Amino acid sequence: MSFSFFKPSRPKTPQEMVKSIKESLMALDTKTVVEVRALEKAMEEVEKNFVTMRCMLIGDAEVEPIAEQVSQLTQEICNECLIDLLIHKLPVLGWEARKDLVNCWSILLKQKVGSTYCCVNYIENHFELLDFLVVCYDNKEIAVNCGNMLRECIKFPTLAKYILEAASFELFFKFVELPNFDVASDAFSTFKDLLTKHENIVSDFLSAHYDEFFDRYEKLLTSSNYVTRRQSLKLLSEFLLESPNSQIMKRYILEVRNLKVMMTLLKDSSKNIQLSAFHIFKVFVANPNKPREIKVIVAKNHEKLLELLHDLSPGKGAEDEQFEEEKELIIKEIERVSRLQHLTG
Amino acid sequence: MKLSRLNSLRRVQSGELIMKFPDDQDESKRPQFPLDSSCYKIIDEIGVGVSAVVYKAICIPMNSAVVAIKAIDLDRSRADFDDIRREAKILSLLSHPNILNAHCSFTVDRRLWVVMPFMSAGSLQSIITSSFPDGLPEPCIAVVLREILHALTYLHDQGHLHRDIKAGNILMDSNGSVKLADFGVSASIFEANSTQGVPISPSSTSMMLKEIAGTPYWMAPEVIHSHNGYSLKADIWSFGITALELAHGRPPLSHLPPSKSLLLKITRRFRFSDYENQQNSNNKNKFSKGFKELVASCLDQEPSRRPCADKLLKHPFFRNCKGPDLLIKTVLQGLPSVEERFKLGKLQRLPSMKMEEEDEEEIEKEIIKQRRISGWNFKEDGLELEPVFPGENCEEDECSIIKQVRFGGESIMEKGSRDSSECCSGVSDLSSPTGNGRRGGGEAEEEAVDRESIMGGLVALKRSLDEQRRAVGSLIELIEGEKGGEMSREEQIGRLMEKMTRELENERKRNFELEMELEFLGLQISAAHNTGAA
Numbered sequence: 001m002s003f004s005f006f007k008p009s010r011p012k013t014p015q016e017m018v019k020s021i022k023e024s025l026m027a028l029d030t031k032t033v034v035e036v037r038a039l040e041k042a043m044e045e046v047e048k049n050f051v052t053m054r055c056m057l058i059g060d061a062e063v064e065p066i067a068e069q070v071s072q073l074t075q076e077i078c079n080e081c082l083i084d085l086l087i088h089k090l091p092v093l094g095w096e097a098r099k100d101l102v103n104c105w106s107i108l109l110k111q112k113v114g115s116t117y118c119c120v121n122y123i124e125n126h127f128e129l130l131d132f133l134v135v136c137y138d139n140k141e142i143a144v145n146c147g148n149m150l151r152e153c154i155k156f157p158t159l160a161k162y163i164l165e166a167a168s169f170e171l172f173f174k175f176v177e178l179p180n181f182d183v184a185s186d187a188f189s190t191f192k193d194l195l196t197k198h199e200n201i202v203s204d205f206l207s208a209h210y211d212e213f214f215d216r217y218e219k220l221l222t223s224s225n226y227v228t229r230r231q232s233l234k235l236l237s238e239f240l241l242e243s244p245n246s247q248i249m250k251r252y253i254l255e256v257r258n259l260k261v262m263m264t265l266l267k268d269s270s271k272n273i274q275l276s277a278f279h280i281f282k283v284f285v286a287n288p289n290k291p292r293e294i295k296v297i298v299a300k301n302h303e304k305l306l307e308l309l310h311d312l313s314p315g316k317g318a319e320d321e322q323f324e325e326e327k328e329l330i331i332k333e334i335e336r337v338s339r340l341q342h343l344t345g
Numbered sequence: 346m347k348l349s350r351l352n353s354l355r356r357v358q359s360g361e362l363i364m365k366f367p368d369d370q371d372e373s374k375r376p377q378f379p380l381d382s383s384c385y386k387i388i389d390e391i392g393v394g395v396s397a398v399v400y401k402a403i404c405i406p407m408n409s410a411v412v413a414i415k416a417i418d419l420d421r422s423r424a425d426f427d428d429i430r431r432e433a434k435i436l437s438l439l440s441h442p443n444i445l446n447a448h449c450s451f452t453v454d455r456r457l458w459v460v461m462p463f464m465s466a467g468s469l470q471s472i473i474t475s476s477f478p479d480g481l482p483e484p485c486i487a488v489v490l491r492e493i494l495h496a497l498t499y500l501h502d503q504g505h506l507h508r509d510i511k512a513g514n515i516l517m518d519s520n521g522s523v524k525l526a527d528f529g530v531s532a533s534i535f536e537a538n539s540t541q542g543v544p545i546s547p548s549s550t551s552m553m554l555k556e557i558a559g560t561p562y563w564m565a566p567e568v569i570h571s572h573n574g575y576s577l578k579a580d581i582w583s584f585g586i587t588a589l590e591l592a593h594g595r596p597p598l599s600h601l602p603p604s605k606s607l608l609l610k611i612t613r614r615f616r617f618s619d620y621e622n623q624q625n626s627n628n629k630n631k632f633s634k635g636f637k638e639l640v641a642s643c644l645d646q647e648p649s650r651r652p653c654a655d656k657l658l659k660h661p662f663f664r665n666c667k668g669p670d671l672l673i674k675t676v677l678q679g680l681p682s683v684e685e686r687f688k689l690g691k692l693q694r695l696p697s698m699k700m701e702e703e704d705e706e707e708i709e710k711e712i713i714k715q716r717r718i719s720g721w722n723f724k725e726d727g728l729e730l731e732p733v734f735p736g737e738n739c740e741e742d743e744c745s746i747i748k749q750v751r752f753g754g755e756s757i758m759e760k761g762s763r764d765s766s767e768c769c770s771g772v773s774d775l776s777s778p779t780g781n782g783r784r785g786g787g788e789a790e791e792e793a794v795d796r797e798s799i800m801g802g803l804v805a806l807k808r809s810l811d812e813q814r815r816a817v818g819s820l821i822e823l824i825e826g827e828k829g830g831e832m833s834r835e836e837q838i839g840r841l842m843e844k845m846t847r848e849l850e851n852e853r854k855r856n857f858e859l860e861m862e863l864e865f866l867g868l869q870i871s872a873a874h875n876t877g878a879a
Contacts (some may be wrong), residue, residue: 099438099503144437179380181450181457182437185430226455227419270420270455 012052014073018080021049025085028092043094050100057107074111078118087129087149091142098145106152120156127162134168137175140183147186154193157201164194164205173216177228184227192235199244206248214252221261226270233265233276240280253284256293263301266308274312282330285337295337302338306331378448378460379406385414385460389684391467395844396421401463401684412448415459419452429457432528435505443496445516445526464516464524467683472676473512473594475686480594483636485675487666489515490588490639492523497584497654500525501577510583512590519677521669578648581657585643592632592640635662803863810859817852821845 012020024045056073059065077083086101093101108119123129130153136146153159163169172194175187195202206213220232240249252258262284265277284294298305309331314323379385385402392399397417403409417429436447450459466472469489473481481489493515500507507514507525514527590596639662645651652660681689 095440144434179451181452182433185433189430225452227452227457230419272420 014056014069014076017049017053017056017073018076018082021046021053022080022082022085024049025089028089043097047094047097047100050097050104054100054104057104070107070111071113074108074118075113077108078113078122081122083119083122084126084129087132090145091136091139098142102145102148105149109152109156117156120159123153124158124162127166130159130163131166131168134163134166134171137171137178137183137187140178140180143180143183144186147190150190151193154190154197157198160194160198161201161205164201165209169194170216173220176220176231177223177225181227188231192238195235195239196242199242202239203244203248206245210248210251214258218257218261221265226273229265229268230270230273230276233273233280237276237279241283249283253287254291254294256297259284259294259297263297263305266305274308275314278309278312278327282326285330285333290337295340298334299338299340302334305334309334376407376410376448378404378412380449380451382451382453382458385412385458387414389687391683391687404460411463411465413461413463415461416453417457417459418455419457420455435528439500439503439505439528441496441499442522443492443524444499445524461526462518464526465519465683466517466677466680467686468513468526469515469517469591470511470513471683471686471690472517472680473591474690476676476680478594480592482675483592483632484667485672486588486591486636487663488521488669488672489517489523489591490584491658491663491666492669493525493584493587494654494658496525497580498658501580501654506577507580508583510580511587511596515587517672517676519673521672521677523669523672576648577653578651581643581651581654582648584654584657585640585651588636588640588643592636633662635660638662803866806859806863806866810856813855814852817848820848 024042027042027045028039053073055063056069057065090098090101109117111117111119130150133146133150133153137143150163154163172187172191176184176191178184178187217232217236220228221236223229223232239245240252259281262277262281265273266281268274268277284290285298287294290298309327312327314320384406385404387400387402389401390398391401391413397415400414400416402412402414404412419429433447433450440446445461445464448460448462450457452458480486493510497507497510507528509527510525514525516524516526518524586596639657639660642650642652642660643657
């Protein structure tokens, strides 16, 4: 058995391994915090089991994993509902055990048994597990582990769709501004994956929840936190300017409030933010069907805008030319709009 | 392997077991550093780079514990935060006594503050510069190397490459403990291939990275020519270079600006023997056989022949290795404080413009330049490493013959001609399309140098020179344009001047180097011409 780890012994079959992982995880419940020794022992047992699981799934310096065993283990984990236990016990696991679990997680999800991803199927029938993982961002000890596991899940469209539409998605707008940079930036990576990995799902989601999503997003763009402003602005151009989202984009650039946000960012004290803002601002101006209100704002602010644009330059690199070209076009268009009598008069 | 892994886990866990219960227990055991800049009081500046400053500070609510704060200017970092995010992510998943971890990190306006333990003795590079200009004594090197190998074993076992191992990234504390720091360019081999979805073990050679990263002098040949990819063994090469750095007080070649070394290469063609004599009398018997062997095995041109970190730990060189006390006694005694060294260094840096200055952005440009070195030959005997420049293969063979005559058949080149032909096979010269023409290794066909392709090379060189000039020009512009900020006016101007002077100096060196290369190529043409005529 596993306590004779240092002696050569018959390797466990996948079935035996799942059984002993399950037992060792359950054992954590029966011990209370008072029984320090017993708890340590139980934890050690879990850790040993996870190392063996990791070894079977990923191999180590000497052993390559055996495909058939990987497949059997995956199947057995689903059959025995071990996934529930693994996720729910994550907060009480030790540091190395959590990491081993994260490493195993990506293999397990990607593992096909027959023609199906059986772990993904399992989660599809137990979506609450995803909510659990999202909420874990609030616990900074395990936030980064959960983040890794979530991003593995988000690679699968059905799981990404669920998280986007779940109530817990709202939490990300809070997580990305957490003071702890490790956690906040990890949450942002996950947030970004959610909004960029599956274009069509994102597009459907944005159409269905347009107002509430952009209300929240505006708060990120106008945040007092430099990192939040810069990252959210960059991300906005990444998903808004994608072709499946063109309808969303068309809607977005008709709204005066959005233009105002971009104009504010255009005069941000950070040059990086100014440049990113330009790439969205230009769409408002270049839009051939600008509504009257947009034109009015552009016309009223044309002097300030032109001044800002003249000073704006990426300064280095090959994108220079394209940028200058675009800038010229936008400047011309602003000048044209500002000359329209009926707007300023 | 399994055993050693488990043991290293034990080492970690003896301190980690307490952390098991996230809510109440560990909160009291592991200090939680505040995420608020007003809780810290900055005492002194102890390091500076292009986009980051390192401070010594105290954390007031934590009994005024001394910490180091790396303040990274996020607005200076390019397009995305990906690199910074990656560093934070990798570090947050590592825990080892020989790896410097952050207490916490948070943003202060446009800066990211990374709060770390203060390693009072500073980096090995700064220790060497200030007190051991000719290198550390061998027993001390052993202690440092062993500690770093512990860190590397752990790191590699987790599937991470450090990618920037050098004395400047090895820090020491007052108790003699040694930690590997700066994971700014480290990478995970799991992530590089994650899209394939195939479970692969960390040792597997199929996991390859292609991105060029690191600091040129320490970079493995396969990283410089990254078209074929590289893996964990690239760190072993840098480890070998670091060993040389500790032994000689500088990494190979750095005592000569790149241009000068090229000049030497050219002169060696004519007066090779004088140079050789001088080299050997200095260092020949300074180091033990075990040390030479260890370094030689790390600097094998073929990555797969380099031993892995945990195998290196079993090398006889470490058999009688002392504990950290030795470092306290030999290295730390009488050492000026980090702050003093930094101030002193700042003064010296201005006029001399040493290459050891680590500027992330500058290094990126350096990399392109350094690619022209096509490989390295390690001479175990003198414990020196020499670059092989593209196109001098035949000459290399010549040298080994000369040496064999001189030293009575004693082979100085580690593995003779096999190496010299092998290390030249990777010639893929970024700046010169003639790379193909020179790929012939040490074979005779090399004699027939194609005049046209050489001319093409010269033109390409000129172009790259112009390009570099433009890049520097725009950089100067950028710096000039960057007004305002928290610094005092004088300080700001001082820094600007420092930076611009440094840029200028580098540019001048680059120009010189390129001119030398032009001349070198010119020599080659005439040589080829002569042989053709003969």
